Amino acid sequence: MSEENKIGTYHFVAEPFHVDFNERLTMGVLGNHLLNCAGFHAEERGFGIATLNENRYTWVLSRLAVEMEEMPKAYESFSVQTWVENVYRLFTDRNFAILNADGRPIGYARSIWAMISMETRKPADLLTLHNGSITEYICDKDCPIAKPSRIKVSEDTVAGEHRAKYSDIDINGHVNSIKYIEHILDLFPLQTFREKRVHRFEMAYVAESYYGDKLTFYRQQTGDNEYDIEVKKNDSEVVVRSKLIFK
Amino acid sequence: MSEENKIGTYHFVAEPFHVDFNERLTMGVLGNHLLNCAGFHAEERGFGIATLNENRYTWVLSRLAVEMEEMPKAYESFSVQTWVENVYRLFTDRNFAILNADGRPIGYARSIWAMISMETRKPADLLTLHNGSITEYICDKDCPIAKPSRIKVSEDTVAGEHRAKYSDIDINGHVNSIKYIEHILDLFPLQTFREKRVHRFEMAYVAESYYGDKLTFYRQQTGDNEYDIEVKKNDSEVVVRSKLIFK
Numbered sequence: 001m002s003e004e005n006k007i008g009t010y011h012f013v014a015e016p017f018h019v020d021f022n023e024r025l026t027m028g029v030l031g032n033h034l035l036n037c038a039g040f041h042a043e044e045r046g047f048g049i050a051t052l053n054e055n056r057y058t059w060v061l062s063r064l065a066v067e068m069e070e071m072p073k074a075y076e077s078f079s080v081q082t083w084v085e086n087v088y089r090l091f092t093d094r095n096f097a098i099l100n101a102d103g104r105p106i107g108y109a110r111s112i113w114a115m116i117s118m119e120t121r122k123p124a125d126l127l128t129l130h131n132g133s134i135t136e137y138i139c140d141k142d143c144p145i146a147k148p149s150r151i152k153v154s155e156d157t158v159a160g161e162h163r164a165k166y167s168d169i170d171i172n173g174h175v176n177s178i179k180y181i182e183h184i185l186d187l188f189p190l191q192t193f194r195e196k197r198v199h200r201f202e203m204a205y206v207a208e209s210y211y212g213d214k215l216t217f218y219r220q221q222t223g224d225n226e227y228d229i230e231v232k233k234n235d236s237e238v239v240v241r242s243k244l245i246f247k
Numbered sequence: 248m249s250e251e252n253k254i255g256t257y258h259f260v261a262e263p264f265h266v267d268f269n270e271r272l273t274m275g276v277l278g279n280h281l282l283n284c285a286g287f288h289a290e291e292r293g294f295g296i297a298t299l300n301e302n303r304y305t306w307v308l309s310r311l312a313v314e315m316e317e318m319p320k321a322y323e324s325f326s327v328q329t330w331v332e333n334v335y336r337l338f339t340d341r342n343f344a345i346l347n348a349d350g351r352p353i354g355y356a357r358s359i360w361a362m363i364s365m366e367t368r369k370p371a372d373l374l375t376l377h378n379g380s381i382t383e384y385i386c387d388k389d390c391p392i393a394k395p396s397r398i399k400v401s402e403d404t405v406a407g408e409h410r411a412k413y414s415d416i417d418i419n420g421h422v423n424s425i426k427y428i429e430h431i432l433d434l435f436p437l438q439t440f441r442e443k444r445v446h447r448f449e450m451a452y453v454a455e456s457y458y459g460d461k462l463t464f465y466r467q468q469t470g471d472n473e474y475d476i477e478v479k480k481n482d483s484e485v486v487v488r489s490k491l492i493f494k
Contacts, residue, residue: 015279015283016282016283016286016417016418017279017282017283017417017418017423017424017425018279019417019418020413020414020416020417020418021416021417021418021419021420021458023418026414028414032262032264032265035263035264036262036263036264039263074418165433166267166432166433166435166436166437166440167267167273167275167429167430167432167433169267169268169437170263170264170266170267170268171263171264171266171267171268171270171321172268173268176264177264178264182414183414185413185414186412186413186414188413189413190413190416190458190459193413211268211437212437
């Protein structure tokens with residue numbers, strides 16, 4: 001298969017209600033587009049959720065790291081390319097490039113996914129999925145950003161608290177992966193976004209949370225412009241960990 | 248001008264992260280699509296924000312009423328038609344039809360807009376805008392739902408409170424019109440959405456709120472399945488009023 005065929009390209013416009021007060025696309029909306037592109041790309045190649053669901057399997061996002069040199073401005077066109085970098089037995093690495101209206105890369109993203117059985121919730125073997133056909137899509141396109149890091153938060157300041165509500169809950173009955181991104185950004189005062197922009201955003205999805213769960217956000221500053229965040233549900237289990245680098 | 252020309256039609260798909268746990272498009276996402284369609288339609292006809300901004304004018308949404316017989320399901324295609332029903336000196340009525348994948352109407356919406364000068368914040372005379380050219384687009388397509396009603400809330404139960412955060416703030420520095428819809432739906436327990444669906448949703452935008460404002464939500468039950476909601480900022484000024492009818 002040609003390398004061209006392995007890459008999916010999807011076009012977007014930065015909608016007026018999807019930008020922040022700086023007129024730049026929000027990280028949450030970009031994350032949503034990336035996950036949609038992952039879905040489109042997989043579906044078009046026969047290993048998407050709709051196809052898997054017939055076999056009672058579903059994709060689960062484990063890690064997401066986004067690094068942007070620049071965010072699309074309101075009303076600007078941009079596109080997202082996505083491809084599979086690696087397939088292991090239990091995980092697959094999927095990368096993204098975000099291109100501006102001229103086709104110049106303005107950022108990249110990396111993600112790690114597992115596949116689980118919806119009946120047993122146990123991970124499935126990706127190398128046997130459709131006789132390993134997913135491996136045919138492995139593509140060696142460059143993704144010049146660091147891999148998702150190990151985030152360790154030694155419980156620190158409680159920076160915020162949120163009770164999971166109707167709008168937080170997704171199609172699977174869990175708190176929406178994208179909503180965590182919004183809630184984490186909301187820990188910072190508006191002033192931060194006036195002076196800086198989010199350069200890198202990492203999410204590690206550790207466990208699911210549900211309607212009514214109390215989410216507590218612990219934040220630890222790890223550098224001048226760097227923060228590690230841990231979200232626990234109901235004062236016990238870690239749900240997500242995140243790293244934010246401003247510039 | 249033919250009636251056909253006066254109606255703008257825009258196509259969408261219900262994205263997986265834009266549906267709720269019932270796999271139905273959320274009212275907030277639908278509202279976002281409607282406002283975008285209003286923008287596209289106006290822009291294409293020479294009276295959109297980008298055009299007006301050159302003249303330092305902008306559209307301000309005053310009322311929105313949405314009535315749905317059915318919400319698009321995850322991955323379903325749907326389309327939105329929009330047209331101008333009336334133009335007065337200070338307001339214009341813009342209507343919408345929401346069509347399912349087969350082109351059958353599954354809902355309608357009505358909205359009322361004013362145009363203001365960004366310098367003086369005073370309303371502009373729509374009948375003189377571009378020599379009254381907006382009136383050429385008045386279209387008598389049927390919109391078989393009731394007009395936005397007068398909502399009166401005699402201050403009742405405090406049903407919720409929210410401090411306006413980074414993600415709430417839009418391109419104009421105000422709390423995003425769509426975010427109010429989400430926060431209002433979030434006043435209701437998940438159980439409500441399990442048993443019922445939102446049949447009609449009305450919003451009256453009365454004043455702007457800003458980053459850091461404390462929003463207090465007062466809710467009054469006015470019928471078996473009917474609620475009036477008032478949102479005040481900082482314990483004083485009314486910001487929005489809303490009516491919700493479940494079915």
